[in-house]
Amino acid sequence: MEKSSISIQLTSSKKPKPQSDELAFGRVFTDHMFVMDYSVEENWHSPRIVPYQAIAMEPAAMVYHYGQTVFEGLKAYLTKEGKVLLFRPEKNMERLNKSNDRLCIPRVDEEFVLEALKQLITVDKEWIPEKEGTSLYIRPFIISTESYLGVAPSKTYKLIIILSPVGSYYKEGIAPVKIAVESEFVRAVAGGTGTAKTAGNYASSLKAQEVAEASGFSQVLWLDGLEKKYIEEVGSMNIFFKINGEIITPALNGSILEGVTRNSVLQLLKHWGLPVTERKISVEEIAEAHKEGKLEEAFGTGTAAVISPVGELIWKNESLVINNGETGPISKKLYSTITSIQRGDQSDEFGWTTEVSTVEKEKVN
The missing domain is CATH 3.20.10.10 (D-amino Acid Aminotransferase, subunit A, domain 2)
Structure with a gap:
């Protein structure tokens, strides 16, 4: 599939955005999500960005019964210059396929899914919080959707990517x-x-x-x-x-x-x-x-x-x-170094960051 094959349907009703200093972890979600389907006949197909919405599936969908599902987690960061950076996203795509192999889920085109992820972030880039310690959490996941109660790999799947502006994962922050x-x-x-x-x-x-x-x-x-x-x-x-x-x-x-x-x-x-x-x-x-x-x-x-x-x-x-x-000196140095690279405050000599787009600073909470 090509980048141009991703259709985009924008929401007609945008949700209010939380303030950066009020963010918890994984409680609020952006206006849009990415969806792609799989069938044996068509392989992965119909990639699209649509308004964030509930997923309608039959009660017999196999994910509900046998847990055939995988997911990933990564973040997008906003730099002081308004650039949007991802941290080693290719490693997450690689691991997604390793998880797919273990759970008998069809492999995905890693480059295409990463491109879809970037497009979704670009659509919802105004949701990326600006305050230090905050970020846009990215959750790609795949679920088995075939309606069948036999114990076997599903023949149909959905790949979905949702986004969530987040604060610190632990209320203690960097404290031990x-x-x-x-x-x-x-x-x-x-x-x-x-x-x-x-x-x-x-x-x-x-x-x-x-x-x-x-x-x-x-x-x-x-x-x-x-x-x-x-x-x-x-x-x-x-x-x-x-x-x-x-x-x-x-x-x-x-x-x-x-x-x-x-x-x-x-x-x-x-x-x-x-x-x-x-x-x-x-x-x-x-x-x-x-x-x-x-x-x-x-x-x-x-x-x-x-x-x-x-x-x-x-x-x-x-x-x-x-x-x-x-907090020990190694923990402090590692945290400072990694987060500085993620937010573009320190030179990335390892080539770990990937730029997605640029955000106009006045549009960010």
Whole structure:
């Protein structure tokens, strides 16, 4: 499909835009969305930008019953000059197809979907908030739509992209968070769907998250699903630890989602000449490092929060306070560097940003 094949139907009734300082995460959506359909006969077809609206599907649509769905998450940022930038969007398109493969969903043309995403942002560019720490969150997702109750891959799908102006993902912002090590529930196992960005992974995490929040924790630290010994992820983020000068993150093992921010952090740390290792790391090793005074810093990485410092871990009712509960220097430097690149405040020597369009500053909230 060509760029020109995307039809555009503009809304006749624009919604009021929230003020930048009132934004939460994922509560408000822009005026338009992108939609594209799939059928066995026509492949991916009928790409269009239409007014944001409800999706009409039959109760027997397979996504409701078997969860055959995938999604992505990325952001658009507004620079001081009014340019709209995306951060490594090609990595999200690449990961979308990896998720598609795992869930038996037909692959998409990555370049075309990225172009459609850019066109949608251009149509709704007045929704991009200007205040520092805010952005336009982008949610591409695919759902199975065939009306059939047999357990098999669907023969029809919809790809949809919606946009949401957002503030900080965590109310604590860049301040350190309190994390509970989860020893009962598991997020994923090797051979499962942990490496795919699919709804079921997040649904299965809700119980542990609910329990953790009720006890005053921001997130849970997931252990492996077999031995419940090795660290995998923290909440919906990848996790890093600095132990005795070395920065360690769990190696990708078939159950850990490969984060775009994780990849960016690894590149930055190596670029700065810091010792960084991808390997298995147990919660016992973390506890021992804390006991010996060698656990210097910990932080999560993800699109929504970018960098989320961990100030305290609770494991077996034992409190492991990290860096006196304060944000560490590596977390600060990573957050500052990545967000500065994303917003165009710092030179992008890695070629990570993609310009979408320019926004007239007086039109931005």
